[in-house]
Amino acid sequence: MEEESRIGDELSISLLTAERLRVSVDESESFKTECSEVGKQVDRLAQMLRTLVRLVSSSQQVYDRPIRRVIVDVKKNLERAFSLVRKCRRHNVIRRVCTIINAADFRKVINLLESSNGDVKWILSVFDSDGDGSFGGGIVISLPPIATNDPILPWVWSLVASIQMGKLVDKIEAANQLGSLAGDNDRNKKIIVDEGGVSPLLKLLKESSSTEAQIAAATALGFLACDEDKVRSIVNQLGVPIIVQVLGDSPVRVQIKVATLVARMAEFDPVAQDEFARQSVIKPLVTLLSLDVFVDDLQLSKHNSIHSLVQMNKDIEKDPSVKIYRPYKSSKSNVYRDIGGSGSRTGNVKKERDNENPEVKHELKVNCAEALWMLARGNVANSRRITETKGLLSLAKIVEKEVGELQYNCLMTLMEITAAAESSADLRRAAFKTNSPAAKAVIDQLLLIIKEVDSPILKIPAIQSIGSLARTFPARETRMIEPLVKKLGSSNQEVAITAVISLQKFVCPENFLCTEHSKNIIEYGAIPLLMKLIRNFEQQVQLQCLVLLCYLSMNASNHEQLEQAKVLTVLEGAERLASLQNPELRELVSKAIYQLSLYNAGSHSQMLSYVGP
Template sequence: MASEESRIEDELSHPILLAERVQTAVDEAESFKLECSEVGKQVDRLSQKLRTVVRLATAAPVLYERPIRRIVAEVSKNLERALTLVRKCKRQSILRRVVTITSAADFRKLFNFLESAVGDMKWLLSLFDPDTAGNNGIELSLAPIASNDPILSWVWSFIATVQMGQLPHRIEAANELASLAQDNDRNKKIIVDEGGVSPLLKLLKEGSSPDAQIAAATALYNLAGDQEKVKAIVNEVGVPIIVQVLGDSPMRVQSHVATLVARMAEHDSISQEDFARENVIRPLVTLLSFEMFGEDQSNDQLGKQSIHSLIQINREIEKSTLAKPQSRGSSSSSDSMYRPHSNTYSSSSYSYYSEGSSRGGHHRKERENEKPHVKLQLKISCAAALWMLARGSVLNGRRITETKGLLCLAKLVEKEQGELQFNCLMTIMEITAAAESNAELRRAAFKTNSPAAKAVVDQLLRLIKEVDSPILQIPAVKSIGLLARAFPARETRVIGPLVTQLSHKDLDMGTEAAIALGKFACPDNFLCMEHSKRIIESNAIPPLMKLLRGNEHSWLHGLILLCYLALHSGNTNSLEPTRVLTVLEGADRSALPQHPELRELVSKAIYHLNLYHTGGHSQRMAFVP
């Protein structure tokens, strides 16, 4: 901090020295004395204001430097212009006078520059004195330096107030920044470039009032509209501050902060890792499960299920390694086995776990008495944050499953409706996507004897069978498909509902059902033979044939599923081999040139059906790509 103050003093000392040189040159002027005298008056005004800024800057406990540096640099340029012009008025030889001609127009131009410099300094001083400012202690006038871009002047004023003003003025200024950031991307860039992130984070962290924290969180949310702006927040060490506020704030503040977490995680995968490193999953799950479990039960379950896994994951993050997808062909019945994590303790994870149960303790009573709509909004925000954190991240998906998060999500999908139910369902879908690509997560989180896994599957099947809403049914169908390799052969309840959806009136719904069934029947699934037979026995062929007559997307995925079923059909006659063969041969002749990746798969399916249909039973074999 001392080095920063020293640099500001050095920057301010340069124009003060220039002003003294100009005054000396004015005293030595031999021509245009009247004009030089006027220059001296203007420069004296500038010098006094510069010295005032030095006093205020050195006395201020916190200082917003950006406008000071910009304005002082411009003032220095104008003082250099004045020094150059006034020195020309000193007694010179006749030849020098001819070469360097000075006119009254030069002085008129200089007066305009100096007048603008005085206006800039007057505006700058107003930032340090709220009593002289405009609306609500915020300076809303325009600095001449920013006359061509009024937004810049307002941004400077608002940021300075957030950093140096009184609390009511800081709240108002943060709200003004939030409004500007909501308007357009250019305003966001100006706010970030002019150093607005750090004061907003400071206001959020201080906890001086819930309104101040909400204003700061809203402004940061509006700024975090793309990856570049999110990185600016991360680079200001914003993630630890955000997680701390999330864990220990009033409920309405937590709701805004959770929304900010979701926004940042949505736009930047690096921030996902940073939030994971700060263990943000735990407070989010705790807030989401508020009033769902008893306090003792909640803490016990978190302790039993999450402590070792939090340690293990924390160590993995420190090594900067994310879990890699396993080979799709390596799945086997061992997916149902659980492999415990290491018992080695990490001090950082353990300390966080120890503090977690007490975080927000003094707000517990307020939370219990909070209005229902505030509680609901908090849960919606937390579910959205978990959704964005889990999206594309095996690591965060594992964290959620190793707390009570999976069971909590299943219960909310069962009991809630609207946005909260949807956010929870989308979080489950992202976790199942991570489980599909990571065998370890699949074995640990979706064991057949796991109550949480069973609860999730129950709710997914309930949505598929009982809810007539593709908005909810499509994510549920996708999730079942993503878990295809986790289901054992004896699991009979998941195939039927998916087959039923093949004939859904919504074509997208039927296509998603075909994609999900394809994950059961594809050769990468260790139990593809058993699953394919069950799909055929569930009378999937008629609706699948109808699906092939839809658009190109439904035709493509329907054809893939049909090929898998043909390859793994065995001796069953339910496949209707003659009809299926006709469809495959027609596709091979007409459409496959546009989809070369399907040519080999269709050829193998046709060969298999021809071999079976011509009666060569003893020579039959299943072709697996």
Template sequence: MASSEQEKRVEDELSYPIMVAERVRSAVDESDSFKLECSEVGKHVDRILQMLRTLVRFATATATSAATPPLYDRPIRRVAAETAKNLERALALVSKCKRRSILRRVVSIVGAADFLKVLTHLDASGGDMKWLLSILDGGGGIVVSLPPIASNDPILSWVWSFIASIQMGQLNDRIEAANELASLAQDNDRNKKIIVEECGVPPLLKLFKEGTSPLAQIAAANALCHLANDLDRVRVIVSEHGVPAVVQILSDSPMRVQTLAANLVARMAKHDPVAQEDFARENAIRPLVTLLSFDTFVDDPLGHLGKQSIHSIVQINKELGKGGQGGWKFTSSYSNSYLFMEGSSRGGNHRKERGNEDPAVKLQLKVSCAEALWMLARGSVTNSRKITETKGMLCLAKIVEMEQGELQLNCLMTIMEITAAAESNADLRRAAFKTNSPPAKAVVEQLLRIIKEVDSPALQIPAMKAIGSLARTFPVRETRVIEPLVTQMGNRNTEVADEAVAALTKFASPDNYLHIEHSKTIIEFNGIPALMRLLRSNEVTQMHRGLTLLCYLALHAGNSESLEQARVLTVLEGADRTVLPPHIKELVSRAIIHLNLYHAGMNSQRISYLP
């Protein structure tokens, strides 16, 4: 909607067609020919004029009454504009019937067909005005009749009626209308576009944040979730101050409503980086972590957690954090309790209801919160840091350990995004993934468990991505993180094997300060034979990644007997004769030169690189 249209009052929009209608009435009285037809036009215009004035009185009364909901003006503006056009047509026709000179009367030929066409247009305007009054003066109930203005696009009239009911109707009508909008939005993107263009977002947000009825909030949230699958539509929700409203719902609402609020966070953050940043500014991460932590840590190893003050809990946290690798389980319980004590002031109104809630509802809330955290962390160092600062990693690690299905996957994907952010940001990496950090240890333990024990590519791949992202944080002695990756290079699933190579490449890359030591460890765990088997595949990406890792191993551990036994020099020389990307070509050439220093005698033994 244009800004000039937004600034123009509804009363001003209606004043112009009223003025044109008055001029038509005067022209009818002054007509000299086609008096019967002009009289019929006058009757139609009288009816329209009466409805226009009724509409003005209604709009004025609504604007001046504080107790009356604001007027939904989108259909009024459209109908007023169309009515003005039809009245202008009538004025032009009737004006030709005035007494005038012989020449003007000859030039201005008027026929019965012209009157028939004008009367048809006036009939349509009358129908539009009647429909408009029915949706505005009907107590906010849903009107399903079709006005002439929307005869070619029934969806438009339904959207108008539903939005008017949400904005001006009684609670039951508002709930029903919001559900109808959600159904329309679910059908296709065109319906979503119409709903947003016709200003459906503000009344839906108002219904969502009022908190007068959980059913109303659920209906509004469903509609908003269906709308929030596109950057432009998400921007509209953001511009209507939707982010603070959603965060407030997360902090203090029934579980079913919080679930949909978390879904909305995930949708908005997924499609719009601006929304992602706004949620960070509004501190959306803390209530999400709090809700995700609910019922996750049920053990109290010291038996007296409930008696501790917040200060005591934080102090115990610090002490337990110094206790080495095994201390993270204790820390997790205390961190979780601290979270809930901290968030109880905002979420206390519904805490008693949570204990009696259906387990399926609790599970879905956690699934939605985990997805929201995933989308907030994706590509965002700021949000990833906020998750680690709320002790969220302990909760994520515990859920990955204890849960299965969508909840486990969403938490694992969140961890993957946090580690990716840590890979790109040294400050986050040092703060959140210190060697002696219990949360970091807990996360790594679960990542390694999934890589070694869980036969699911959907879980293994993000786990290996996360370990690869953390490659620069592991000391030389942490060889246990390399062995399962070497093993997975032999996985029969090519995607898992390829991801294992990608992760190991980050250990052996020159960007890693310990690349020489890690390269030797990879070779010690029989990484060369596994890598050579992988290179025999015909998949180009896999071959390129494998060659990159092989070159790094050759450059950093060139004197290894494993390289000579596997005839790596011969393989690289064969690869050098194939078509390769320039950066890999250069890497292969450097590796060949380096290996020739150690294995020159191998030149007499040639095997073909290509199958």
């Protein structure tokens, strides 16, 4: 109401100036013809200003951006006209001689007033689009004089006004057009945000009972969420709670668009990441992603016994990461209870979701997986929240059974969670215990991809994930080392270098079991493959291989394969190259050379002692 009062005051001031100008026109003694033309323009302008004041004062909501922009010019033009007409009143002889007025001044003023009339008339056409004196808020395509140099601006004004004040059909059409406009270029996005387009879109998303309206609003917001500043504007408009609520209690087609919006906002703004987590978006995302994931496992086959199913349920119940998920019963289980909403609406949404075709459900899962990926990216707290649901087990199951974009998004989510676990000992201990069924399922699927999938796009995140979990594997657990060593011989350079970096994490000093892992890596034939990489690939690959070779030499300097491959000679030759790099690499090479030199010198002394004088 304060906002409406202020814009009403601005309009009243302009109207008062117009009335004072009209009085001055009546009092003019010179240039009467020109003053009369000014009076006609002022009469039309004053009449439209009165109509606009009535519309604004009678409405509970008003989109005031175009009014504020226009009223500034209207006031300026009225004041200029008032100053000119005042000079035409009766004055003494000296005042008339000193006051220089010509017809050109009036032509300029009259043109300015005509422009103001056109601007106000355009505003009335937007706000009173039905032509019946009501506050319509329809879409108007014509251009006001104020925006002839920027036709996008009035278009945005008209669309935003229609979304905020129009009928439902107009709101849907305007939101679709606004989304299309935002999708064209970044400048359009900035204009929409600057001109207050975010708030009406959020209101349409929240309050509309129309699926089409919600989809249109979510799509437009998704286009706007293209960088940190624009995402932050959505957050600052309290958009996150609205988005989370709609995600929880809307039809599948709406949830698809809203999940995409969550992904875009989390991708560009860490503040949005944290705000979504505070509003508990992760639980409904995981629940939606898990729809029907476990249903196929419930079907009893000839290979399943009652004992095996009971044991499986016991294993799952032991894992706190899946404690909210209860034993599988049927496709009509209560998995939907975790999604927001209540009463008949929730029941209707659940029924619609059950009856939705598989392609639409699949698209929803793809978008939910991407949203989880973006929420987990670089965020330890969100990664922990995902593991505290049944997220890990769901992600592993989807990676196992799906292909294409859904599999990839889930795999990238796992990669982000494992990267967070690498930097957080608490998360490693909580989510990736060796006896955890969820952790075991994740590792099994990662290894399966590394061993059997040909696509580097999938292999690389799987290899990175195993490397991130290097400190969780005991010394006896060697099944992940052999496939990583084999990937050192990959023809794809990026796969090979990713394997090198992952193996570094097994043998670096921060890994308590670096000595045992080093011996296993050498036993699986890593040294010849590393030597080949150093010989055949570019410098960046060589440097990473050099780091791994140094760790292996320092941890297992007495291994015969190091001597057979003449690793000491290679490191001595690489010391000059290392000297050109950072001091840490130079120091690492020096330590490895020293360690190997000590072992070789000791071996040589033992051999001389054995042979005798």
